[in-house]
Amino acid sequence: MYYFVNEYLYDKNSGIEHAEFKRLQLFKHLHVPAKLVTREYNPMLHRIMAKFGLGRDEVVNMFDFFQRAVELDTDQAKIQRAAINSHYEIDPDPTISKVYRGDLLNSRVLFIAGTYGQLNVVESFDRYQNLIRAEQWDWRGFKSCIKYYDADRKVIREEHLNPEGTVVIEAAYGRDGIAQSDMTYIRLVNYQGEDYYFYNIEELFDLFLSELDKQQTPGENTYIADRPLTTYKPVMNIPGTSRKFIYLPMVQTEAEANDKNRSYILATGKLNPIYEYAFAKKNIDKLSGIIVATKAQQADIADRVEKIIHADVPVIAIPAATVPGPKTTTIAKKDQIIFVGRLGNGKGIVRLVDMFQQIHNKLTSLKLLIYGYGDAEESARQEAKNLGIEDVVDFKDYQVDLKSAYAESKLFVTTTGTDVEPLAMTEAASFGLPMVAFDIPYGPREVIHDGWNGLLFRDGELKEMAEGIVALLKDPQRLGEYGANAKRTAEQFSDGEIGRLWQEKVIMDGVRK
Known part of the structure; x- marks a missing residue:
């Protein structure tokens, strides 16, 4: 299995994600099994996947994996599933329905935009009208997360649930904010009969990738880390014999302050900090190869690897861009x-x-x-x-x-x-x-x-x-x-030309090894 490792998918994505989408389609045409791997929890992930034409067999998310929801069918959860006390009064609204216990707001039911009454979030309030809890519903129709808030409306704790409603992940947050990177304590609950404890989401991601490697053809998989800051290190540290590549999607060195021509010399320039781990001498030998988008990148990075790092790691040039081929259109040009x-x-x-x-x-x-x-x-x-x-x-x-x-x-x-x-x-x-x-x-x-x-x-x-x-x-x-x-x-x-490069330089090379 080929795994293209990223951090997230959003409604609006960068070139890294679009390159991965194209690569997934390309590998499908080559009849080579491949999946896109994401780390971040996103209850709308499968809605986003559908938007970009991705099937559930093409993406594996870390939270889905531990929630045992990777293969879950899509359902629609309506307000009846929110288990609202029948004695409370509901003020219905297509966007946000409010639930009152007497004169006090007890909860708010938020619906997913663009749907007819599909549950998104159910918020709960205390007697002083402070937000204390929010139940997050997954696009596929199950309650997937419960968030707990402090008096300043900051998330202090989360519980992630499987489709049966059992807590499988607990997380606490620090004072920096509510981004998932601010998780300071994580417990993986009763995973294969044991509890596992982590200090941050990066450590959980490490375990996830190592467990993913055991699912199909253990030790014979290929990982391509696409996002520098968050995926290089965990991919390079996957134990075992599976192949590990990093893809360099952008300029990797800093222009000198007095350089009016803005020249970025990959062979000798100052390395961008987000690449330092991968290019450290003690780490780079973990790689099966470095993949770049252009021949000019290939020449300079190969020079750096050989002459500065003194390592023997292949540098492979495969364009990130791929198109079906020239288009024929009769649409008139506009000015x-x-x-x-x-x-x-x-x-x-x-x-x-x-x-x-x-x-x-x-x-x-x-x-x-x-x-x-x-x-x-x-x-x-x-x-x-x-x-x-x-x-x-x-x-x-x-x-x-x-x-x-x-x-x-x-x-x-x-x-x-x-x-x-x-x-x-x-x-x-x-x-x-x-x-x-x-x-x-x-x-x-x-x-x-x-x-x-x-x-x-x-x-x-x-x-x-x-x-x-x-x-x-x-x-x-x-x-x-x-x-x-x-x-x-x-x-x-074209897909044919880029597919040939992948076959010759990565796929067949893996078969030979």
Whole structure:
């Protein structure tokens, strides 16, 4: 079994999760069993899985595992299941129903948004109207967690239940907050006849992965840790002979403070702290390999592993991006260009707006569509307003299905300074969109061939990028040629090509061993 190890799945996900979704589908086509592994408790997980087309046989969550709910069918829990005292008065509401004992609020029943009366949370209050307890219901219709609160409405304790209502995990929280990372005491109750005690969720995750390794083909599984901060260490420390890989999804070194070119030298640069454990000499030999997205990454990291760490660990280049292949569409193009990606600080979203303002001065009817979410959205919106172009810069939020958006746009543009092979870039190429980006480490150059399927500029050359885009959009013949070549590029990232790389470099290598 192949396990792609991550921390969570949300309604809005990053490129790491989307790369895993694509990899799951790819492995399915290759007839290689694979699952996505998540750590965080999320009562809406299986609703989210359905949103992204994931079946219950494709995801295994740590809490589901210990709650013995991995294979649970989906049901709908309605208010009758909340066991409300029949002598109390209910003030019904489709969003939040209130339950009164005389004149005092006894409880509130919150329903899942977008459903007809499906239980989400049942809150209980004391005589002074303090929230003291909340029962959390799983999307699949069982009471999965009970949270207890202090006078400041902070969670102080949790009980996680199996579908039969038995407590299987108890957790206490510290003073820092109510994030799951703040758990300071955990008891795994009567697991295989014994109680286990942990100081934090990381220790529980360690046990979970080691137990998961015993489920199918013990010692013969393959783990690929996808999220650096939370999955590298637990995967590398799984006991036994199963293979362990880490996937490097982003730039791994810090740019020097006086480096105006923002060069990130993986071979010799200062390592980002989130990678220090994996690249420590005493740990790196635990790995069966390091997987990266681009050949440039591969060369530099292999150099670092050999010359600085003095280790013998294979570095394998397999693009994170994969598309079914070039798309054929009859949808008419609109006067718009598109960006797709996380709107994070450092991703260049504000300067994308600045650059587009220069384009708008020459092409006044052109629109910029920005698909994504993140901390930089508010700043970018304000910048568009400050520049007087808010009516032609359209923030479209996070969308799962972008087929129409790609098909209707004229080109894909990004001004990010720190991204390795944006997945959206190859998706855009498959729809025949020319691509425009800065020539940054380590990805765009392996997708964009300047003057053939798009345009590359030195990082920070906003004026030059704007002028290049204007000239390209004013030249329909060249735009069409770039678009046709973009589709040829997409063939290099097709499921067939990327599947072949996985087969040759990871899957068959494991079979031979």
